[in-house]
Amino acid sequence: MAKSLGVPLIVTRELRKVFRSAKRSPGPLGALRGLFAPVYEDRVAVAGVSMEIERGELVGYIGPNGAGKSTTIKMLTGILVPSGGEIAVAGIVPHRKRRENARNIGVVFGQRTQLSWDLPLVDSFELLRAIYGIPADRYRRSLDDFVELLEMGDFLRTPVSQLSLGQRMRGDFAAAMLHEPPILYLDEPTIGLDVVAKEAIRTFVERVNREQGTTVILTTHDLADVERLCRRIVLIDRGRIIFDGPIERIKNEYGRERTLVVRFTEPTSAPAIPGARLEASDGITARFVFDRASQRADRLVREVSERYSVEDIAIEEPELEGIIRHIYTQGYAGEERSA
Amino acid sequence: MTALAPYIEYARKAFAREATYRIELLAEIGSLALRVYLLRALWTALYTHNIAPMGLPLHSMITYATVAMLMSLVLEVDGTRVIREKLREGGIAVDLMKPIVVPFAYFSDGVGQTLVHALAILPSLLISLMLVHIDVPSAATLVVFFFSFALGYGVNFFVNFLLNGVAFWTLETFGLQLIVRWISDLLSGQILPLAFFPGWFGRAVFALPFAAIYSTPLLVFIGIIPPRQWVTALAVQAAWLVVTAAASYLLWRAAARRVVVQGG
Numbered sequence: 001m002a003k004s005l006g007v008p009l010i011v012t013r014e015l016r017k018v019f020r021s022a023k024r025s026p027g028p029l030g031a032l033r034g035l036f037a038p039v040y041e042d043r044v045a046v047a048g049v050s051m052e053i054e055r056g057e058l059v060g061y062i063g064p065n066g067a068g069k070s071t072t073i074k075m076l077t078g079i080l081v082p083s084g085g086e087i088a089v090a091g092i093v094p095h096r097k098r099r100e101n102a103r104n105i106g107v108v109f110g111q112r113t114q115l116s117w118d119l120p121l122v123d124s125f126e127l128l129r130a131i132y133g134i135p136a137d138r139y140r141r142s143l144d145d146f147v148e149l150l151e152m153g154d155f156l157r158t159p160v161s162q163l164s165l166g167q168r169m170r171g172d173f174a175a176a177m178l179h180e181p182p183i184l185y186l187d188e189p190t191i192g193l194d195v196v197a198k199e200a201i202r203t204f205v206e207r208v209n210r211e212q213g214t215t216v217i218l219t220t221h222d223l224a225d226v227e228r229l230c231r232r233i234v235l236i237d238r239g240r241i242i243f244d245g246p247i248e249r250i251k252n253e254y255g256r257e258r259t260l261v262v263r264f265t266e267p268t269s270a271p272a273i274p275g276a277r278l279e280a281s282d283g284i285t286a287r288f289v290f291d292r293a294s295q296r297a298d299r300l301v302r303e304v305s306e307r308y309s310v311e312d313i314a315i316e317e318p319e320l321e322g323i324i325r326h327i328y329t330q331g332y333a334g335e336e337r338s339a
Numbered sequence: 340m341t342a343l344a345p346y347i348e349y350a351r352k353a354f355a356r357e358a359t360y361r362i363e364l365l366a367e368i369g370s371l372a373l374r375v376y377l378l379r380a381l382w383t384a385l386y387t388h389n390i391a392p393m394g395l396p397l398h399s400m401i402t403y404a405t406v407a408m409l410m411s412l413v414l415e416v417d418g419t420r421v422i423r424e425k426l427r428e429g430g431i432a433v434d435l436m437k438p439i440v441v442p443f444a445y446f447s448d449g450v451g452q453t454l455v456h457a458l459a460i461l462p463s464l465l466i467s468l469m470l471v472h473i474d475v476p477s478a479a480t481l482v483v484f485f486f487s488f489a490l491g492y493g494v495n496f497f498v499n500f501l502l503n504g505v506a507f508w509t510l511e512t513f514g515l516q517l518i519v520r521w522i523s524d525l526l527s528g529q530i531l532p533l534a535f536f537p538g539w540f541g542r543a544v545f546a547l548p549f550a551a552i553y554s555t556p557l558l559v560f561i562g563i564i565p566p567r568q569w570v571t572a573l574a575v576q577a578a579w580l581v582v583t584a585a586a587s588y589l590l591w592r593a594a595a596r597r598v599v600v601q602g603g
Contacts, residue, residue, distance in 0.1 A: 081600055
């Protein structure tokens, strides 16, 4: 069989979006001046994003608030027209063919719902069945699958307004996947959920990605979602991609620091170990930060046990969260855009 | 047929949604009966002081007021309210991510809501008949009345659409809504026949789109618009329907452009 021409499912090249708003001049004549000689203010939301996403990938698209994440997603869904650059989703330019593009995508927003508030959950599914023209037998089968997978049997006929947030989110996921779109955009899908509900959602995403080959773009501030689900992350800041690659790489590049947590048997003031920096201490427990490239953990452990009376020692690996926080505050120092 | 299926489903779901408010619907029928009774008392009192307009007899006036009340069951449903609500919650973006023509979906939603309230017309009519006497016109007049009512429904829908569409620019339209609704009630002939207005103002109100909503069908019903003027009267309504629909289309296009360029 001939190998398919490796055209990525989603391609953007130098994608830009600039929002223009009229600036109001101060003073009593300001409004008048605004009417005849308006002064515009440009805000660059996306400043040239180029990325390629292959069929079946599960990508974490992350960045601080206002970095341009949702603006990018809105352009990918076709509801926002780019100011420049190129964009193609499954071969379609989304904003030119919004409705055609809509058939290829499913969208879940953690902060808003697409379900009809006053009606039983199943009514929203019936409306979607009509919107996408899903054949009756396929609808039946998909719905049965989702009801089982997301355990929705107990509340399928309950009005959405009476559902818990966790139940509602499960409903929203089923609603987004009912027409079996090849692409799924998730925007903060686990926000406000408890650990059990989060896990149910993550398992579901993992499963549709693995079994149906759905390509998933996950936008979130919950890096545990990303760590659990994504192999690749695209990090965006001030409208530009500052990292694009596997999670392991960002961890290796940034996660050089480890933490040695020491619990003493008796109160110890100002403990110190050569080669490590004291980060915090409350007299009984002390946290030392060290560079794992230049310092060996076993030496530090030996050193601390020789000097002090120690009850317990633990070594903490860097969390993705800490690394990302570091990048947000310090900026990314690695090579720009290595892919 | 399949192309229409999503919109039919939108109307059905809107109907189901609106029908969940059963108590409100019953209250609506009750309050309508009360208003019909009060209007009869009001007009009877006014007529004893001889202020009949256009030489309109009291029974015609009461018929006018009662039928206007029954029409209001349908015409006071703001089927495009959904636009304002969705704009506030950001739901327009979600709708635009669906393979649908969004304004058609909203129109269908409005029709579905309206049909629920239309169901209240029959019981309200029966109750009203116990309270007041209504002149029943000829079958031909009734048919023309229903055509005229349908055109009025269309004009009313688009006037509401235009009003709610302002929310694309200002987000908050409640104050404007209140004022325009009040003006519309007065100038459409819902509260009293437009012939009551004196001089040039009385002639001017007939030249506004609001007259196409209540006044024209009602004047057909009570026979002030005689059969030989039916065609003209309905043509004027149809013209307003075209004008308000065209304005709505332009507004939607500008609004959609604003959403896709400015992000709503």
